[in-house]
Amino acid sequence: MKIAIIGATGMAGTALYKEGVSRGHDVTAIVRHKDKAVSLFGNGVKVIEKDVFDLTKSDLEGFDVIVNAFATAPAKAYLHLDLAAKLVGLFRETQSPRLFFILGAASLLDENGKLFLDTLKTVPEAASWISIPTEAYKTLNFLRSIENVNWVGVSPSAEFVAGEATVPVLGKDHLLSSSNGKSIVTSGTMAVAILNEIENPQFIGTRFTVCNQ
Amino acid sequence: MKIAIIGATGMAGTALYKEGVSRGHDVTAIVRHKDKAVSLFGNGVKVIEKDVFDLTKSDLEGFDVIVNAFATAPAKAYLHLDLAAKLVGLFRETQSPRLFFILGAASLLDENGKLFLDTLKTVPEAASWISIPTEAYKTLNFLRSIENVNWVGVSPSAEFVAGEATVPVLGKDHLLSSSNGKSIVTSGTMAVAILNEIENPQFIGTRFTVCNQ
Numbered sequence A, B: 001m002k003i004a005i006i007g008a009t010g011m012a013g014t015a016l017y018k019e020g021v022s023r024g025h026d027v028t029a030i031v032r033h034k035d036k037a038v039s040l041f042g043n044g045v046k047v048i049e050k051d052v053f054d055l056t057k058s059d060l061e062g063f064d065v066i067v068n069a070f071a072t073a074p075a076k077a078y079l080h081l082d083l084a085a086k087l088v089g090l091f092r093e094t095q096s097p098r099l100f101f102i103l104g105a106a107s108l109l110d111e112n113g114k115l116f117l118d119t120l121k122t123v124p125e126a127a128s129w130i131s132i133p134t135e136a137y138k139t140l141n142f143l144r145s146i147e148n149v150n151w152v153g154v155s156p157s158a159e160f161v162a163g164e165a166t167v168p169v170l171g172k173d174h175l176l177s178s179s180n181g182k183s184i185v186t187s188g189t190m191a192v193a194i195l196n197e198i199e200n201p202q203f204i205g206t207r208f209t210v211c212n213q
Helices: A011-023 A034-041 A079-090 A116-120 A131-144 A187-199 B011-022 B034-041 B079-090 B115-118 B131-144 B186-198
Strands: A002-006 A025-030 A046-050 A065-068 A096-102 A152-155 A159-161 A168-171 A184-185 A207-212 B002-006 B028-031 B046-049 B065-068 B094-102 B150-156 B159-161 B168-171 B185-186 B206-213
Touching: A002 A152, A002 B034, A011 A025, A011 A034, A011 A187, A025 A034, A025 A065, A034 A046, A065 A079, A065 A187, A079 A096, A079 A131, A079 B079, A096 A131, A116 A131, A131 A152, A152 A187, A168 A187, A168 B150, A184 A187, A184 B131, A187 A207, B002 B011, B011 B034, B011 B186, B028 B034, B065 B079, B065 B186, B079 B094, B079 B131, B094 B186, B115 B131, B131 B150, B150 B159, B150 B186, B159 B186, B168 B186, B185 B186, B186 B206
Parallel strands: A002 A025, A002 A065, A025 A046, A065 A096, A096 A152, A152 A207, A159 A184, A184 A207, B002 B028, B002 B065, B028 B046, B065 B094, B094 B150, B150 B206, B159 B185, B185 B206
Antiparallel strands: A168 A207, B168 B206
């Protein structure tokens, strides 16, 4: 399939790019700096070198799936919502490309039904980064109001770290726990789960979550 | 003040344009068809002739206020939300221009605290137009999540009809009733209320409602 990855040189994007290519897909990295993509993925990498907010419909409409692994600094966290709104606006009343959003864990519920974002807000020094989970939560709520776009969201577990793939365990709206007792997912496992979902769609217009087994 | 009106040739926009000019403001009509603006407002009308989704930051950043009186057919009602997201995205982290949204009455509460949208859904044949109040309600919810943009929303009363100005009565989140027992606002009264709010801001980052006295 033709897959575009926004933010392909970030932690999630890098694992996704490699997993996609290893499965034989035609993967394009959408990045601000082509040099970084070449250094990570080699000279053969297909790149669209653009600020995401300059992307046009014609840049994107040939893809089967666009995975949004965009990341930003906390002071610009609102760009997550703006980018989701932009992508939705470009592809109203279409089925393709499918829009695949990596949304953060804050919108998940813990075993008591408490929003994980509310727990995160109580963490010392949360003020310095809480804008990122807050905006990711807003982005999911925005997407949940959208009916005529082919979107799916994925939330990592409480910890989302670089690392090799294990077997992904999937859930819907609750934080998952791994066999070691932690709620953790590695970038490799996330990439496997996302590629599985791309190849065999199970979650249409909704969000799922992934943890390491 | 420098005021731009999106949808200036519609019912709300026409009254707004006339009220703004009569108060000595520098008013620009943002319209798809200049001819229609000229026929309504005369050869002296200042126009930006563009599809709203082609507007750029440089088209808009010189204005003190942008009033969004955009209207569309029910099949394209989602464009209300997309346009709000576009305007928000253009003016993040700014105080000017102030973004002024006409939002519909569906997001108001009746005397029992019931959302007016839920009442509208029960009206016979609502299916043919319910997308418009539904998307206006989503737009308000979207705006309520926005913290770094200078926005204000205004909801008309249950009936919003063309007509001369009376004295506007203002409220916040509940449907108002006029002295004749109806919940009604005319385009003239709405224009007076909006120009009052532009000249003397009382509602910052929130929504108010207007009815005829």
